[in-house]
Amino acid sequence: SQTIHQWPATLVQPVGSPLSLECTVEGTSNPNLYWYRQAAGRGLQLLFYSIGIDQISSEVPQNLSASRPQDRQFILSSKKLLLSDSGFYLCAWSVQANEQFFGPGTRLTVL
Amino acid sequence: GEDVEQSLFLSVREGDSSVINCTYTDSSSTYLYWYKQEPGAGLQLLTYIFSNMDMKQDQRLTVLLNKKDKHLSLRIADTQTGDSAIYFCAERDYGQNFVFGPGTRLSVLP
Numbered sequence: 001s002q003t004i005h006q007w008p009a010t011l012v013q014p015v016g017s018p019l020s021l022e023c024t025v026e027g028t029s030n031p032n033l034y035w036y037r038q039a040a041g042r043g044l045q046l047l048f049y050s051i052g053i054d055q056i057s058s059e060v061p062q063n064l065s066a067s068r069p070q071d072r073q074f075i076l077s078s079k080k081l082l083l084s085d086s087g088f089y090l091c092a093w094s095v096q097a098n099e100q101f102f103g104p105g106t107r108l109t110v111l
Numbered sequence: 112g113e114d115v116e117q118s119l120f121l122s123v124r125e126g127d128s129s130v131i132n133c134t135y136t137d138s139s140s141t142y143l144y145w146y147k148q149e150p151g152a153g154l155q156l157l158t159y160i161f162s163n164m165d166m167k168q169d170q171r172l173t174v175l176l177n178k179k180d181k182h183l184s185l186r187i188a189d190t191q192t193g194d195s196a197i198y199f200c201a202e203r204d205y206g207q208n209f210v211f212g213p214g215t216r217l218s219v220l221p
Contacts, residue, residue: 006153034209036211042214043199043211043213043214044154044199044211046208046209046210046211049208059208090153090154092154098141098142098159098161098203099156099159100144100156100201100203101156102146102153102154102155104152104153105151105153
């Protein structure tokens with residue numbers, strides 16, 4: 001069966017520090033991968049999606065970047081965090097794209 | 112652009128039925144989804160409906176789709192305290208993207 005992992009589960013970082021969040025998927029090949037951000041009390045905002053290795057599309061201009069160095073690995077990064085980057089970051093995958101499955105999320109607090 | 116709207120809050124008594132409503136703007140939506148998010152957790156896919164269907168039932172869950180009005184609803188029968196969560200409506204068009212609503216926070220009162 002397919003599983004999706006995210007780490008770390010929680011992270012507290014100072015403003016201006018770098019960020020690296022990792023997402024890996026098991027049990028499937030060539031998935032579509034997604035990064036979402038959920039700000040406190042708000043819905044989901046799609047940040048990036050990827051249909052293959054090194055193929056990344058960005059939905060909104062922002063302080064973050066994404067990379068997909070391997071088929072089932074999706075990384076969200078920042079060189080310098082802003083206070084507004086705080087939120088709950090969710091990775092998701094889909095194959096055939098009629099269902100999308102989410103990871104457990106990473107709660108990022110920028111101080 | 113595409114937009115999905117939901118009311119933000121709903122309160123019901125335990126044992127009553129809950130109805131969570133959603134409207135969307137994209138007439139090319141192929142699939143429509145309901146997700147559940149419990150506190151501090153990721154999203155759990157509850158059910159989805161293909162756009163050429165108007166109803167889908169799965170145990171206590173009933174999804175109704177009015178494609179003409181672009182209206183989707185989720186009915187939870189015999190609502191329990193464990194149903195308290197945020198429920199997200201989402202739609203997918205012919206592309207690779209999913210568009211989510213803001214979520215409806217369901218509170219189940221004893």
